[in-house]
Amino acid sequence: MSFKTEAFVLHSRPWKNADRLYSLFTPQEGLIEVIVKSAAKSGNKLAGHLLPFSRVKVMIGRGRLDHLAGASVVIDYANLRSDLRLLSLSSSVIELFLASDGGAEKIKEFELLGEILFFLNNQEISTEHKLILVRIFLWKYLSLAGWRPQLDSCVICQKDLSAGLSAGEAGKYMPGRGIICREHQNVSSVSISGELIKFLQFIIRADWGQLDSLSISQNLNKEWLKISQIYYQTVYDKPSQSLKLFIYG
Ligand SMILES: [Zn+2]
Incomplete structure (x- = not known):
């Protein structure tokens, strides 16, 4: 056959x-x-x-x-x-x-x-923009592969956190899972700005046409890089060549 x-x-x-x-x-x-x-x-x-x-x-x-x-x-x-x-x-x-x-x-x-x-x-497309596109690709790919982060309600108690997000409140991010209420004590969680949570929601959902003219502030880019590294390391337990995706700031 x-x-x-x-x-x-x-x-x-x-x-x-x-x-x-x-x-x-x-x-x-x-x-x-x-x-x-x-x-x-x-x-x-x-x-x-x-x-x-x-x-x-x-x-x-x-x-x-x-x-x-x-x-x-x-x-x-x-x-x-x-x-x-x-x-x-x-x-x-x-x-x-x-x-x-x-x-x-x-x-x-x-x-x-x-x-x-x-x-x-x-x-x-400039090399600088390609690096951003590759990092967006990673979030889209891992979301498809079963690692879509939960970014509108708490991973632990399922409480809807969208009102706080609209008000720009910062939150806590549980690597590989999503966001949690600030009052939960979770050793693996790291703080994440409201701006980055909204940004992540956007890039996972948006098609490439909407991402064409994406501009990102230096601070947000730095935080995104850090959270991306944590996300990646949680999904793939051994460090590999692909970490290069994030080494470029
Ligand atoms: Zn909760």
Whole structure:
């Protein structure tokens, strides 16, 4: 049995003989691994279409191990492979997808990956703005992946906190979970400004068009960076390459 799908090329590594094993991200099944026969031999046409970060159309033969039967490039995203800084940012994004579970439909995640690679590849967007877009991407991605923070009511007692938020009140943030009432004693919680809570609600909900002209004050950016690091470390317990996403202030 074989089937056609679109996919993003995430990664590849040597396999038996001259074969290579490719990690692809697909909308229908999320992360999958496929063998490309003789990929390491020079002039292999299939391998030539499977450059890192590119969006491809593939024909996959299903088996105990899937194998690739055909491939063509849809979008190349060549800039991502020619600029070291972009390469590092894109690799951090890709690493999140490599760590995801396969076997389930991931249509929204697939679209989100296409969007962030498009922005990173776009030479009209400044590097500074790309760093902000990557951090927004992270909040959107983790929200889709089951880590959507609860930002309108208390995680512990479910009390509606939206009135206080509208009045600009600061709150307490429980890493990886959401906000809690200020009177709860919780050792892992950190304080968070009302401005940042509203900002997070906005970026998770907004589409990219609304985020185009987003401007952010230096103070808010600093606090956002700190909370993003805590959020990330709570979700992924081992430090990794992806921490680079946040090291840039
Ligand atoms: Zn509460």
